[in-house]
Amino acid sequence: QLHLQESGPGLVKPSETLSLICNVFGGSIGNDKDYWGWIRQPPGTGLEWIGTIYRDGVTYINPSLKSRVVISLGSSKTQFFLNVNSMTVADTAVYYCARRHNIGAHWSFDIWGPGILVTVSS
Amino acid sequence: DVQMTQSPSSLSASIGDRITITCRASEDIMRYLAWFQQTPGKAPKSLIFGASILYSGVPSRFSGGGSGTDFTLTISSLQPEDFATYYCQQYRHYPLTFGGGTKVEIK
Numbered sequence: 001q002l003h004l005q006e007s008g009p010g011l012v013k014p015s016e017t018l019s020l021i022c023n024v025f026g027g028s029i030g031n032d033k034d035y036w037g038w039i040r041q042p043p044g045t046g047l048e049w050i051g052t053i054y055r056d057g058v059t060y061i062n063p064s065l066k067s068r069v070v071i072s073l074g075s076s077k078t079q080f081f082l083n084v085n086s087m088t089v090a091d092t093a094v095y096y097c098a099r100r101h102n103i104g105a106h107w108s109f110d111i112w113g114p115g116i117l118v119t120v121s122s
Numbered sequence: 123d124v125q126m127t128q129s130p131s132s133l134s135a136s137i138g139d140r141i142t143i144t145c146r147a148s149e150d151i152m153r154y155l156a157w158f159q160q161t162p163g164k165a166p167k168s169l170i171f172g173a174s175i176l177y178s179g180v181p182s183r184f185s186g187g188g189s190g191t192d193f194t195l196t197i198s199s200l201q202p203e204d205f206a207t208y209y210c211q212q213y214r215h216y217p218l219t220f221g222g223g224t225k226v227e228i229k
Contacts, residue, residue, distance in 0.1 A: 037218075047158075047166065047209055049218040062217045063123075096165055100213075107213055108156045108171035115165050 002027035004097050004113035012091075012120050018084040021074075022097030022113060029077045030055050035100035035107060038071060038082045040093040041115075048093075052100060053080055092120045124148050124212050128221035134229040139200045143224045145193040145210035153189045154214035160223075161206045169208075170195070200226070 008020035022036070029036060037052040051061035053071045061069050070083040084091060094115040101110045125148035135141050145155065153173040158166035168177050170186040173193055183198040197204055205228055210221040 046223050047211070047220040049211075049220070052218075060216050064217070103171065103175075106154065106172045106175075108168065109158075109166075109211070110168045110171070110177060112165040112168070 002099070002111055004099065004111060006095060006097050006113045006116040008095075008116060008118070010117060010119060012087050012118060013122050014088055014120055016087055018082070018087050018091070018118060020082040020095055020097075020116065020118075022080050022082070024078045024080075024099075027078075029073060029080060033102040036080045037098050037100050037109065039096045039098060039109075039112075040091075041096070042090075042093040050082065050084075050095075087120045089120050091118070093118060123217055124151060124215050124219050126210055126212055126219050126221040128208075128210060128224050130224060131222065132225040132227060134227045135200055136229045137200055137202060141197050141200060141226065143195045143208055143210075143226075145188075145195070145221050147191045147193070147212055149215075150190050151212045151214035154212055155186075155188070155193050156211045156213065157184075157186055157195045158209045158211065159204075159206045160209065166209065197226075 003025050005023045012018050035052045038050040051071045053059045059071045068085050072081045094117050096115045097113045098109045099111040127146045129144045155173045157170040160166045174186040185196045187194045207223045207225045209223050
């Protein structure tokens with residue numbers, strides 16, 4: 001059974017870069033029916049899609065974050081990464097990684113990691 | 123961007139009640155809509171994709187409907203574990219966008 005787990009710092013200083021890892025257990029990033037994504041949720045508010053990557057490295061990033069976000073693949077095919085630069089207090093959120101899986105014509109998020117709270121504070 | 127508007131933003135209901143949550147898209151998304159359930163401190167759980175297709179293991183009291191711009195999530199008989207926040211999400215167009223959420227509380 002595939003599951004995901006985020007890892008990284010829980011505290012980042014303003015203006016610094018956030019680097020998160022999503023570890024994929026029980027499966028591989030190389031499946032042609034999967035995209036891999038990052039979603040975040042500021043405290044007490046709703047969900048915001050950050051971006052998605054495919055096994056060939058092609059990414060789709062939310063335009064609202066595009067200038068600050070890089071999503072990349074690990075060489076092991078069991079990890080993918082999120083980097084967000086120039087972090088501010090507004091970036092404080094729970095960050096989730098998730099699998100976007102294909103069934104028929106549908107590519108929907110079906111498996112989520114438990115999330116990691118990232119606080120931006122000096 | 124496709125704006126997703128959910129209503130109501132919150133509702134109070136009792137065990138055994140039938141409830142319906144509405145999600146409206148700002149443009150036609152065909153049936154490229156998903157629903158998620160989230161309890162406090164937990165990751166979202168995927169309930170429905172393709173507007174009406176339940177993921178394996180999701181109880182049959184959950185149902186989804188609609189197409190184009192108007193969608194619904196119905197719970198036919200609320201159970202204690204159903205008190206949560208529900209989000210819709212469109213995946214027809216980038217950027218992927220979520221509704222603001224509907225919090226279902228115990229009356």
